[in-house]
Amino acid sequence: MALTPRLWAPYAEHVALVLPGDDARSDLRAEADGWWVADVTLEHGTDYAFSLDGGDPRPDPRAAWLPAGVHGPARVFDADRFAWTDAGWSGVDVRGAVTYELHVGTFTPQGTLAAAADRLEHLVQLGVDVVELLPVAPFNGRHGWGYDGVALYAVHEPYGGPQALQAFVDAAHAVGLAVCLDVVHNHLGPSGNYLHELGPYFTSAHSTPWGDAINLDGAGSEHVRRWICDSVLRWARDFHVDAFRLDAVHALADDSPRHLLAQLSDEVGELATALGRPVGLVAESDLNDVASLATTQDGGWGMTAQWADDVHHAIHALVTGEQHGYYVDFGSPEVLRTALTRVFVHDGGMSTFRGEPWGAPVPDDVDGHRFVVFGANHDQVGNRALGDRPSARVDAGGLAAQAALVLLSPFTPMLFMGEEWGASTPWRYFTDHPEPDLAQSVREGRTREFGGHGWVDLYGGPVDVPDPQDPATFRASVLDWSEPAAPEHARLLEWHRVLVALRRAVPDLASGDRHRTELEVLDAPRTDAPGWQGVLVLHRGDARVVVNLAHAPAAVPVRAARPLRVVAAWDGGAVHPSTTPDDPLVVDVPARAVVVLA
Known part of the structure; x- marks a missing residue:
C-alpha cells in the first residue's frame, strides 16, 4: 500500500x-x-x-x-x-489471564523480538496467557527501558523494526499467547522529540513530572487526541496486538467533557467488534480510584482493568520487612488482608508517603480480575537503587510464599521476566543517551534520587548507584538463560508452573470473587529475622492457601466446609483430618513453606 x-x-x-x-x-x-x-x-x-x-x-x-x-x-x-498465519486467532480476555512482563532488550542476550519469539515455548510451559512487552517505541540510543520513546507508530530498530513486531505477534498467537503492548502517551522522551515545532502537541496549562503536559483539552487538541487514538487502533488492526498497558494515565491531564481514555475505550471497542476478538485496555494509575473501570456511558473511562500497586506493596513489605519510602504504610498482615479483599489500602484514608488522604473505596461489585497485581515488575525492581530483585534479599521459601499470594489471589496476576525462576540477575535503570549533557543529567538525577528513601539503611551503608550510561549496567540486566536448569532455580520455576496450573484446575483459585476471599492471621513469634514471621491462611472459596513465613514448622488449624486434600506444597506438608464435623483440619506446614488445599 x-x-x-x-x-x-x-x-x-x-x-x-x-x-x-x-x-x-x-x-x-x-x-x-x-x-x-x-x-x-x-x-x-x-x-x-x-x-x-x-x-x-x-x-x-x-x-x-x-x-x-x-x-x-x-x-x-x-x-x-506481512503474511499472517493467525486467521483462527480469537483473542484472550486479559481479565484473570496470567500475564508475563518482559523487556525485549534484556529478555535475551540478542535483545531482539526475533530472539524473544524463540523463547515463547518457555512461557507456554509456564502457563502464561498474555505476553506484555515493555514499550517498543523508538528512542535515541540503542539501550533503554523504552519509556522515553518519541515515535508512537514505530518500533525501535535495534529490536528488529515493525515487521519484527508483526512476526512476534504472529508467533505468539501460533502458540496460544496474546500480546499486550505497553504504550506511553503521557510524555515523550527528551531526544528526537520535534513535536513542539509542528503544533500545540503540548500545553503549559497542565504540568507533569516531565514538564508541560500533552495537550488533550486545549486549542488543537482534537488532532493530538487523534494522533494518540489512531496509534492504538493501528497496533490492534495492523499488528494484531491484543491489549495495551497504558502508562501512568494519572498524568494524562484532560479537563475536556470527554476524557481521552473514554474516547479511546469507545473507539477500541468498536474496532474489537469489527475484528471479532477482544482488545483490552489496562491502565496504570496512581489514583486508587475505579472511575477508570466504569463504563463510558456511566461517566468512566471504560478501562478493561487497572494495576493495583497497593497489593504489591502489601506483599513485598510483609515478606521483606521493608518500610521505607512508599512502603511506610505497609508491612503488617492486617494491611495485607485489606489489600487482598478491598484492593486499595489507601482508599480514602491518609497516605503517609503522600502526606494527604488518598484514593477511594472499591465498590463490592467490582470483580477482582479487574486489577493486575504482581510480586515484582519493571518499576518495583528497576527503580530500586541497585535494581535488585526480591530474589537477592528473600530466601526460597519467601519467594514461594510471594508467588502463591500473587498467583492464587482473586486478581489478574502478572510475573516479571525471570521472576519465575528467582533470577539472580538485577534489572537496573540503564540508558544510552548519545548527548553528553543529557547523559550527565541522568547520572546526577539518579544519584540524587537515592540519597533518601531509606536506601542507606536498607543496604547497610552508602549506596553506589550504578551509572545508567555504563554499558555494564545494561549487560548486568540481561537474563541468564542457563539459570532455569540449575536445581535451586528449576525448583522455583516448577513451583510457579504448579501454581499457574492450579488456577486452571481449581475454579475457586481462579475466581475473581472478592466476597469469597479472606485472610486469616495466626500469631507471629517475635524474631530479628527480616519480614513478618507467622502463619497466614488465605481463603479462596472452599480452597485454602496456608503460608508459614516463620522459621519453625507449624501445626495450623484450618476450618473448611468440606474435606480438603493437599494439591500443592512447597517443602512438603500433611493434613490431619478432623475427627468431628465441628473440628478444624490440622495442617503440618514446614518452616518457610506453603501448602495449598482444595
Missing part, C-alpha cells in the same frame, strides 16, 4: 517533502486545520522527511519505520505485506 505523506503542522507557513536519497524537495499543499498534504505517493521502503519553513528535515510523527533512529528520515512501511 502506497503512502500519501500528510503532516499536521499548524505552526508552519511552508512545508516541503524531503526525499533524502537525492535531497529532492517538493512543496506540500496546505489544507484546513493546519494539515499539509503531498501530491505524490511513496512506495514501501522509500525514505522521506519533512522540512518546515526551510529548516532541517524532520521525521514524520506518524512514522511507522525509523531505521536510522529518531533523528533520521522515516521509511514507508506497508503493514499489509
Whole structure:
C-alpha cells in the first residue's frame, strides 16, 4: 500500500517533502486545520522527511519505520505485506489471564523480538496467557527501558523494526499467547522529540513530572487526541496486538467533557467488534480510584482493568520487612488482608508517603480480575537503587510464599521476566543517551534520587548507584538463560508452573470473587529475622492457601466446609483430618513453606 505523506503542522507557513536519497524537495499543499498534504505517493521502503519553513528535515510523527533512529528520515512501511498465519486467532480476555512482563532488550542476550519469539515455548510451559512487552517505541540510543520513546507508530530498530513486531505477534498467537503492548502517551522522551515545532502537541496549562503536559483539552487538541487514538487502533488492526498497558494515565491531564481514555475505550471497542476478538485496555494509575473501570456511558473511562500497586506493596513489605519510602504504610498482615479483599489500602484514608488522604473505596461489585497485581515488575525492581530483585534479599521459601499470594489471589496476576525462576540477575535503570549533557543529567538525577528513601539503611551503608550510561549496567540486566536448569532455580520455576496450573484446575483459585476471599492471621513469634514471621491462611472459596513465613514448622488449624486434600506444597506438608464435623483440619506446614488445599 502506497503512502500519501500528510503532516499536521499548524505552526508552519511552508512545508516541503524531503526525499533524502537525492535531497529532492517538493512543496506540500496546505489544507484546513493546519494539515499539509503531498501530491505524490511513496512506495514501501522509500525514505522521506519533512522540512518546515526551510529548516532541517524532520521525521514524520506518524512514522511507522525509523531505521536510522529518531533523528533520521522515516521509511514507508506497508503493514499489509506481512503474511499472517493467525486467521483462527480469537483473542484472550486479559481479565484473570496470567500475564508475563518482559523487556525485549534484556529478555535475551540478542535483545531482539526475533530472539524473544524463540523463547515463547518457555512461557507456554509456564502457563502464561498474555505476553506484555515493555514499550517498543523508538528512542535515541540503542539501550533503554523504552519509556522515553518519541515515535508512537514505530518500533525501535535495534529490536528488529515493525515487521519484527508483526512476526512476534504472529508467533505468539501460533502458540496460544496474546500480546499486550505497553504504550506511553503521557510524555515523550527528551531526544528526537520535534513535536513542539509542528503544533500545540503540548500545553503549559497542565504540568507533569516531565514538564508541560500533552495537550488533550486545549486549542488543537482534537488532532493530538487523534494522533494518540489512531496509534492504538493501528497496533490492534495492523499488528494484531491484543491489549495495551497504558502508562501512568494519572498524568494524562484532560479537563475536556470527554476524557481521552473514554474516547479511546469507545473507539477500541468498536474496532474489537469489527475484528471479532477482544482488545483490552489496562491502565496504570496512581489514583486508587475505579472511575477508570466504569463504563463510558456511566461517566468512566471504560478501562478493561487497572494495576493495583497497593497489593504489591502489601506483599513485598510483609515478606521483606521493608518500610521505607512508599512502603511506610505497609508491612503488617492486617494491611495485607485489606489489600487482598478491598484492593486499595489507601482508599480514602491518609497516605503517609503522600502526606494527604488518598484514593477511594472499591465498590463490592467490582470483580477482582479487574486489577493486575504482581510480586515484582519493571518499576518495583528497576527503580530500586541497585535494581535488585526480591530474589537477592528473600530466601526460597519467601519467594514461594510471594508467588502463591500473587498467583492464587482473586486478581489478574502478572510475573516479571525471570521472576519465575528467582533470577539472580538485577534489572537496573540503564540508558544510552548519545548527548553528553543529557547523559550527565541522568547520572546526577539518579544519584540524587537515592540519597533518601531509606536506601542507606536498607543496604547497610552508602549506596553506589550504578551509572545508567555504563554499558555494564545494561549487560548486568540481561537474563541468564542457563539459570532455569540449575536445581535451586528449576525448583522455583516448577513451583510457579504448579501454581499457574492450579488456577486452571481449581475454579475457586481462579475466581475473581472478592466476597469469597479472606485472610486469616495466626500469631507471629517475635524474631530479628527480616519480614513478618507467622502463619497466614488465605481463603479462596472452599480452597485454602496456608503460608508459614516463620522459621519453625507449624501445626495450623484450618476450618473448611468440606474435606480438603493437599494439591500443592512447597517443602512438603500433611493434613490431619478432623475427627468431628465441628473440628478444624490440622495442617503440618514446614518452616518457610506453603501448602495449598482444595
